Amino acid sequence: MTKKQRAVLAVEALKQEYPDAICSLTYREPLQLLIATRLSAQCTDARVNMVTPALFERFPTVNEFAEASYDEVAAYIKSCGLFKTKSKDIVEMCKKLRDDFGGEVPDTIEELTTLPGVGRKTANLICGDIFGKPAVVVDTHCIRITTRLGLHKQTDQKKIEMELKKLLPPDESNDFCHRLVLHGRAVCTARTVKCASCCMKDFCPTGIKELKHAD
Numbered sequence: 001m002t003k004k005q006r007a008v009l010a011v012e013a014l015k016q017e018y019p020d021a022i023c024s025l026t027y028r029e030p031l032q033l034l035i036a037t038r039l040s041a042q043c044t045d046a047r048v049n050m051v052t053p054a055l056f057e058r059f060p061t062v063n064e065f066a067e068a069s070y071d072e073v074a075a076y077i078k079s080c081g082l083f084k085t086k087s088k089d090i091v092e093m094c095k096k097l098r099d100d101f102g103g104e105v106p107d108t109i110e111e112l113t114t115l116p117g118v119g120r121k122t123a124n125l126i127c128g129d130i131f132g133k134p135a136v137v138v139d140t141h142c143i144r145i146t147t148r149l150g151l152h153k154q155t156d157q158k159k160i161e162m163e164l165k166k167l168l169p170p171d172e173s174n175d176f177c178h179r180l181v182l183h184g185r186a187v188c189t190a191r192t193v194k195c196a197s198c199c200m201k202d203f204c205p206t207g208i209k210e211l212k213h214a215d
Helices: 003-017 030-039 045-058 062-066 070-080 083-100 120-129 140-148 157-167 173-186 205-214
Strands: none
Touching (some): 030 045, 030 083, 045 070, 062 083, 070 083, 120 157, 140 205
16 A cells, blocks of 8 residues: 555544534634744643634734733733743734735745745745635644644655655645644544544554554
8 A cells, every 4th residue: 555545544534523623712813823822832722722812802903912011912921921922922923914914824835834934834824724825734733633643754744745745635734734633632643543433543553563462
């Protein structure tokens, strides 16, 4: 079986297991998703979703974020961790959106990654979820599960992204990454692999090996 064949099987298996492929972060508009994703670094999505309602109520627009002080933004996001760095990034990000992009969130990886605090993972999420473009969001769940699936041997996020883009159907790639998050929390966790209950056990090299040893 080729990597591409295995990738297609994984897409279909996860689609059956998790029909609703949705982002775990709560947002109403592009700017909110951009900021929530920045807050989610080394923080759970659940915690971010607890913090953002008050944050977005206090700063409802790009301009209000851009004119805010780092300290005031930090006070709202303190429980998310790394709050000093994140508050600075959010304010500077919004200044750049205001000054260089007319207050609008851009729709390309190249433009998004010019924003402070925005890397390729965040940029792909915005392109996929907001603008409906083919995207591969390489987070910890994606790295772990696609490695166990034998789809690549990379450790660098950008290289993993490029490898997966070659293997995944473009119109499925974004939803596939959302489903990896769900599967990574429920079954294929960082600490344990529950291969016996995995929807991909019949073709995943790790699952086949684990179940063989269990016999």
